[in-house]
Amino acid sequence: MMRLACCTVLLFVLRLLVGLPWYQVLPAVLIFYLGSGGWKFLQIFARTIKATVFEAMNVRRHLKEKNTIPKIFAETVERYGDKTALIFEGTGEKWTFQQLDEYSNRVANLLLERGFREGDVVAIFMENRSQYVGLWLGMAKIGVEAALINFNLRLEALVHCITISNAKAVVFGSELTDGKRTAHAEPSRSTFFSRCVRCLTLTVASVLDRLFYIYTSGTTGMPKAAIVVHSRYYRMAALVYYGFRMTSDDVLYDCLPLYHSAGNIVGVGQCIIHGMTVVIKKKFSASRFWDDCAKYNCTIVQYIGEICRYLLNQPVREAEKRHRVRMALGNGLRQSIWEEFMQRFNIPQIAEFYGATECNCSLGNFDNKVGACGFNSQILPYIYPIRLVRVDEETMELIRGPDGVCIPCKPGEPGQLVGRIIQNDPLRRFDGYVNQSATSKKIAQSVFKKGDSAYLSGDVLIMDENGHMYFKDRTGDTFRWKGENVSTTEVEGTLSRLLDMKDVVVYGVEVPGAEGKAGMAAIADPSHSTDLEKFVKDMEKALPPYARPVFLRFLPEVNKTGTFKFQKTDLRRDSFDPTAVSDRLYFLDSSRGRYVQLDEELYRSILSGKNKL
Template sequence: MYRFTKLNMLLWWWEKHNMTIPKVFSELVKKHPDKVAFYFNKQQWTFAKVEELSNSVAHYFKSVGVKRGQTVALFMESRPEYVCIWLGLSKIGVATALINSNLRQTPLVHSIRVANSRAIIFDSELANELLMVRDDVRDLPLYQYTSGSIDKTLHPDVIDLLPALTSSPSGPLFEDLSESSYRDNVLYIFTSGTTGMPKAAVITHLRYMFISMGVHFMLKVYKNDIIYTPLPLYHTAGGMVGVGQVLLRGATVAIRSRFSASNFWTDCISYNCTVAQYIGEICRYVLSVPVHPRERQHKVRLMFGNGLRPQIWEKFVTRFGIKQIGEFYGATEGNSNLVNIDSTVGAVGFVPCYAGNLYPVGLIQVEEMTGEPLRGKNGLCVRCKPGEPGIFVGKINPKKVVSSFTGYADQMESKKKIIRNVFAHGDQVFNTDVEGRVLMKKTLRILFERSRGIWTNNIKMGGWQIDSEVVNSIEVPHVEGRAGMAAIVDTDNTLNLATFVKGVQENLPSYARPLFIRVLSQLQMTGTFKLKKLDLQVEGFNPHQIKDKLFFLSGGQYVPLTGKLYEDIMNGRTRL
């Protein structure tokens, strides 16, 4: 409770004094201009250098007519300049849409458009990806950031950004900073796109502050820490939770452009890191690397993130000598954030029983097949008892930053995430869509265990429209985590797998591509015409029991899932 109180006091002070991210960062620069803000490869970026480049970004884009309240898309690999660009744009009241660097073609164009971007900033590594969609973005100015020559075939008026910034002033913009507000939009961060096209979550200055400082206080991250983040900076974990420790508290972050399991501990040792971040299956990948004599010579005392599977948790901390794991849950766009501060294996956080009014979150019972909330005789939702599974929700209060819901750029998508009349008549909550289970510990805490969800997807792949597709996660022996399986209804036998896999590869990042395909002549429905998704998940991918056609993604193609291939997968001879 003490840590949560400190967090709320700081947020209250920032709100009272109308502080924004650039204002807080500028104060830190004055305190220690020569301190290292970012390590990147062999580069050292001081706080003063970050401030100067971000000022140049602000001056330049103001000079070319980009105005307060507009949005610019940033399509770039992780590097210190990435932060400098969006930080600089925020100094003139311009929001930045952080485009996932793995996106291609239709999802890429969608992400740029849904945030109403007025221009695109990209680096040379991703120039070819923009070249593929140039006809869809011809109306937008393009700014290429590169230390070499630019590709004029991409756009006849493409602007070489680096020399333009070099010739721009690097001094502060006092007038523009004074006009900015903590309620201004600073970023658009996109959902992964596993439930259709990516959705642009709205991030205000104060929302950014809450998420990054929540981890800072609850897990005791210190100002003198050096934090290793091999995570993409377009993502909440890397770009907000990690980078936020630099911009708002004066810590140091070591950035790696692309995650490498074999270099994880080598990097931590090289940069003298005391804290490291993870997400998803990163810990499993690091654990799969052969034992090395130097893997325990690091100084990392704390690792935080989300997605560390309970099955490998203790093995990971024992092998690498990690004193504390800070597993947390927090939807980018949501108001429901939890963090595990005592390293309880498998938990993503806790809520003290006496903190209901201070931080009103909880689990509510839902109908198993449909996910619809169950309600009592009074019309309100039913809270889960200890041991009962349910959906995690957080009460929305627009007057408090810790429980506000800023939603998405698309207001229709925002409305879909709200459930009304939950704990009291007239209230509303944010639905995380995350299924958890409540466990009581010493009657004071509620622990939430993460489980993988099920999602639906309707997307046009390679010119073939999927009429109905259900994607779920299934367990595979010898593999940590779960694999994606898509059940596709093909009533008239027109599915062309070669065309389909081409569409999958062009439209979905590698982590979102289903490994298994099940082709159905019709989809099983409930009596109220709801999809029986749970049945498909339970049935799995056993060709000895399933009569439908089954396929497995191997070598870039979907091949028939034969009995022999199934046995090889089950026995670990064929790796996923």
């Protein structure tokens, strides 16, 4: 029966949604029927196809009806008006859907009174709170696009993010007045305000219009403003809602920053679109996590890999078993702690997914497979046109066959994840970045077949024989540390400026037991002139904590290519091992707030996990 049901669903998808003719549909269904093996695979396929079908049907319905996010939210308000929409854990303040709607209307009205019009950009620079959601939602109602700025940024990076967005104003939180001074120092930049006052609702014309910008460092360079259109917001929120079988009765605990797509789309999106109550935490706290979940009767929690490790590092407490959480939703949970996390905290389901803000190749682990970040059908891969393709391990460049087309990976072979771009399909389009040059760098030609185009994820994954996908590594000049993407180009520029323009190479190194990669900086200092105490003080003012190098290496000079690009391969291989490196090495001792010399004894202590990173 299961096999027959899957074949029926497949018939419906290929004929009605994909639009293939019968002479292609019937052989495909037959191949599936004959080639499918085992109940487990059929169950996985059924769950995945269900999420795809619901997502496709709803996105296309909203496209046809021109249902933008404000219009969808209006339907949510009509359905759940007096229900609690948002709870801000910092104060305990609760907003109903009606109150959130009224607040966002006041925002829209204020902006209109101040002369803002459709297509204008206003930056939001503040910490998590309910008003954050009301601000960008109010802007969306009149077609004003929000630029969601990372509140950890300062100096050049902050000014850069505001500048590239062409923001006409910045809404800032009073807690970030130092950031305000930084941005305001740029002449003729932006208006600053933080208060809203009346009532009005307007909507923009198309689901393909821009909703807001989320900044991502991508694979190289300074932060880039990724374009999020209305249909993308819906798609990202709907994928996890339908795929992981959430309901509007769930209560979601969102401790992730709202300038991230995980916090603002995957999390808050369940409130805006599906009527779910979302608890917004100002900042993640490992010691208060389970107390909050119990207090607000949360049934779903959001995480990044780091959060799970931090929670496991906490002493065992009664509160960690007193909750009603049935699902942990997020990405980056290491396979080595996956089952321990489920068992200790009594979490029945890990809803691990993969997907960058701008990507068209999102994945979901809908069957609770330990360690997997998603699944794609091996038998009928063209239903969801994504693929792992071979790359050069040193340069990460795509490897092509004699016909010029990229070579797909075999099961068990690592490769870069790519997604075929179909611009007239809201599920397959790639909206890119504000900067067209940055957009072009994420697109490759002749990937699936001659003449097509595909999105380059910049991530290396591995697929098993059943189609389960496992994250392996990030490519390029970006690495992930403490839940944040760190752009080495950005950090190199800042450190070089602090060190009187010395050559600085930044890269990520693996530390046993730690999620992601710790930052390491190789600094050319032949005269031993660096004042480490001054350097630390200056660095703390210029870089957020997650971007500060954990390790330093001082050497006479750094190797460059013929085009003056830094060579990082050997540096990454040497890592921070004093037995392999004759140069001076230092470790950032967070408890003392300074760099200390890294010798073999300290090295062993770090490897054993005794020293906190």
